[in-house]
Amino acid sequence: MALQPSLRPLLIAGRPDAPHTLDVFLDYVCPFSGKLSVALDTVVKPLVDGGKYDGKIKVIFRNQVQPWHGSSTFTHEAGLAVARAAPEKFWAFSLLLLKKQGEYYDIPTSSLSPIQIREKLAGLADEAGLSQSQVAEFKDLLINKSTPNGGVSVTDDLKYTIKFSRQNGVHVSPSVLWDGLLANEVSSSWGDKEWNDFFAAKVTV
Template identity: 30%
Template sequence: MYADTLTWGHGPRTFEVFLEPTCPFSVKAFNKFDDLLAQAGPERITLKIRLQSQPWHLFSGVVVRCVLAAATLDGGKESAKAVLAAVAAHREEFEFKDHATGPNRDATPNDIIARLEGYSGLALADAFANPDLQHAIKWHCKYARQNGIHVSPTFMIDGLVQPDMSSGDSVADWLARLE
């Protein structure tokens, strides 16, 4: 099993963003990536999405596994991006109210997988169930830990954490940092 890397562009400046897919701030950052790549151009930057599962987002592990399962399907990283976009567009259906209550307390992991399949148009269940997918999940987790990443979104430029960058920054602000 091979999970495609979540990398777009091929420029000399590397912009890595650690995201938890159901985090509202990660969604805010994710929604700017297409604009960032369009403005910068794929020859100027390399954008890498790293997944940062967080336990206070209670379906985080299931959603992260679905994103990486999608990366093993035809379309690879674009399939994974479609799952991230589905979560971003319907975030409340993958999160608990106040991280503890609400209708999702009755949802099962299979419900979450089925919702993501419906919104993304991808068949995720079989890839999700493949035990070899654990290697990709552990890689993302270890990589984040090795770089001192604890929360999402966290931004790195050329391997250095940028603690003063945020999802609230404009694309123009990000571009200025990448020049």
């Protein structure tokens, strides 16, 4: 499993030692990513966590920053901050952010400063169930460092996720890798039948 230790919360379903890997590249402000996230939560996770494919498939969330959306970087920094401050809440926060992604689209955030966007995301972290101490840590992780261009405390994690996408030729969201190879047939419109058919054809153990 290609995940540096700080990003282990991005394993959102399945066991770490499962032989098959489904990497799902999502952008928090992409409508199609939002649509696919619902299928991941309602169809894929039940099949992988205690279902037919328990122990056979693991599902990894991959942050896919799309820089043509002004707030994409800020939302992904927030997701990575939750992964550090409250790892058990990462998927719940991600689902909530994807559900409310319209609040972070280009026009709604066009008059907000980076600090205001991050404060708004802190409110979302609270809504996702982070404790007060976890929200405080979340905020601290998103404070700019003392150097003028040093980023925040999760910038290195963000760099890792972007480099991973680039080396795998992932350019858009959502995109899916199955066992390390792009599975271009996967669609955000897939439901129960399509996912079951996909796994039936792909799972070999």
